[in-house]
Amino acid sequence: MNHIPVAIIGAGPAGLMAAQVLSNAGVPVHIYDAMPSAGRKFLLAGIGGLNLTHSEPLAPFLTRYYERQDVLAQIITAQPVTEIGAWAKDLGIDTFVGTSGRVFPTNMKAAPLLRAWLQRLRSQGVQFHMRHRWTGWDGQGALQFERRTASDAPVEHITVNAKATVLALGGASWQRLGSDGAWVPWLRAKGVDVADLLPANCGFDVQNRTAASKAGDVRGSATSNAADSAEAASTTGWSSHFASKFAGQPFKTVAIHIEGNEHQPAFHRQGEFVATQTGVEGSLIYAASKLLRERIATHGSASFHLDLLPQWDAAKVLREVSHPRGSRSLSSHLSSRLNLEGIKLSILYELLSKDAMNNPRQLATAIKSLPITVTATRPIDEAISTAGGVRFEAMTEQYMLSKLPGVFCAGEMLDWEAPTGGYLLTAVMATGRVAGEGALAYLAH
């Protein structure tokens, strides 16, 4: 059995930040990870431009953590743009603030930053044990790992006795990159309070138009054709015509509105999203995803109103729709008067009845406020991030599990969520720092 002062399990940004804190203090650190290389999700995050944090003032910044803003306010105390910028600079990477206020490395990429970070940690003596999958504790409280040198190699069982352990195992999205949520039952079996893992910043399946018409929704009853009856069996998804033509295409620039209720404020935002084979995803949908997910959990479905022309007011849209069109088709009329084409035009045909399409008032109302019902989140594996996880109430202020002295937790495996915009990595790294400091204090006591 190996005896070591501290084991960090998970070589994502949370685990690496904990390793940095401990190795800066001279503690020999061992990091274990199931994957062949470190920081795979961090690298993926860099593909569309690594959004490290956001430059908005601290007060609105903290509200992005919803119910957990108070608890994260205790550890995100400095302006993240300054703190994370200085951290990256120290690793030789400059950052810049984009027009949206988001903060990126100057070359937008994650790989150079990760390379510099790993190099720094190795130079400080941090040892990486890759292809080590943690499987829980043995009867004596030692850490158990399965090690495989290659995918077809036999499994080797390794036991490690660590004085302190930092768990930084991530959530449960993009499992092929390493974080699979397998740890949830292991911690629950030890009495640790873990909230169910749920998709966050995720896509949704839409209610099928035939199902919607049966429920008396916008399309009404004028939908009976052969394709519809074939689709009637399915309660979710676009018509096969719409899906085959428009899956993968963006709605730009549109706005979505969600009514508030006594528990949740209204949501209204302009932006972009994408039609998928069965529904919707993309930045504007992710921003609304917590609200939509919670409404689905309570009511079985949730609706938002899509404004296809947010830059035009309702009166102007009605005027243009009502303008005499002579012998022109409705499609070419909408295209020439309102510039409604492609996916924006087709979603009207997808969701409105013939009668509504031919009624200028109903059509104009729908262009400004088209109700879309979503019935389910896409599976957690497809989500950008994970909600739920180890509850803060199950940990001390230093992020040590009250039920498991010497075991600390950090990163996305904790019970918080945030929208995209750099808020995820900011909290991941802040919690990694606190868990590292907690482990350091524990080793010293």
Ligand SMILES: Cc1cc2nc3c(=O)[nH]c(=O)nc-3n(C[C@H](O)[C@H](O)[C@H](O)COP(=O)(O)OP(=O)(O)OC[C@H]3O[C@@H](n4cnc5c(N)ncnc54)[C@H](O)[C@@H]3O)c2cc1C
């Ligand atoms: C497509 C995409 C784009 C993103 N873009 C951004 C962005 O631009 N900005 C932003 O702020 N956030 C972004 N994120 C989110 C961000 O990448 C994550 O929040 C962050 O990586 C979580 O860090 P973590 O260290 O907590 O977990 P992870 O990065 O998931 O790391 C957990 C590690 O634990 C290891 N592990 C898990 N279980 C075991 C086990 N049993 N034994 C051994 N090892 C184990 C895994 O292999 C993994 O290496 C993006 C996410 C995705 C999917």
